[in-house]
Amino acid sequence: MRAETLKGHLDFLLLAALQRGPSHGYAVVETLRARSGGSFDIPEGTIYPALHRLERASLLASRWSEASGRRRRTYRLTARGQQALEKNQREWRQFRGAVEAVAGA
């Protein structure tokens, strides 16, 4: 899937990728790739800055830990991020329902 198609949905997808629990950046990338069956192959140069932006917006929080002898940053949803995700999911369901109704899919 082309990156432009995902434009505007990246924040939603990142929040959703962290819904099942805290993850580090690489795991978030892999989650997106695996759960989309390889369709969402978003460059990491887009994903990491977006994670920082979401943290700045208090939708994510991060903490540092030690893993395999190196520092690792792990992200998790905040309460505000969880609310934003649920709102996005509701809107997406409405949108999908409306498109399917019109397109007859």
Next chain:
Amino acid sequence: MTDPRVPVEAYLADLRASLRLRGLSSSDVSDEVYDHFCEVADAATRHGDDPLDACTAAMARLGPPATLAARFAAAKENPMDKFILPIAIICGLAIRWVDSSPGWDDTGVTAFALLATAGILALLAPRRVWLLALGVGIWIPLHAITTGGDWRMLLVLLFPLAGAYGGLAIRKLAASAAKPN
């Protein structure tokens, strides 16, 4: 199998330099990207692929270090960043103007004004605070140097520098205290 450490280190060094140019703390971002490369190399090894090839592909997906640094800078951008330096210069010129007016001899008030102004501005926009301190504090020593050759007046810069780094420290403390659970 080839060792990807040399190109990865070179990439990270370029990234750190680009981040510093943009006034961003480089170690956290660099450590995060380093962890990413390690994960990529580990996954390649597990799958029997060449870690060097995998890390080279990861570099392409991250983009050139300067571009990646620009994206991180944009992600951390504060709306105040664009206006803060002109505001600092205007405040500094105003303090210099008051300080040089006939009859003004309260050095303590001038010093406090430099310290407090730089501190407040650093609280509002905590990037490149040394530049804010310079914008606020350079005018009094500059006037003293150009008119009387008094280079000792450069010591005046200590007040806005102390204020700016004090403001930055307060902001960091406040941010860590307010971190969401």
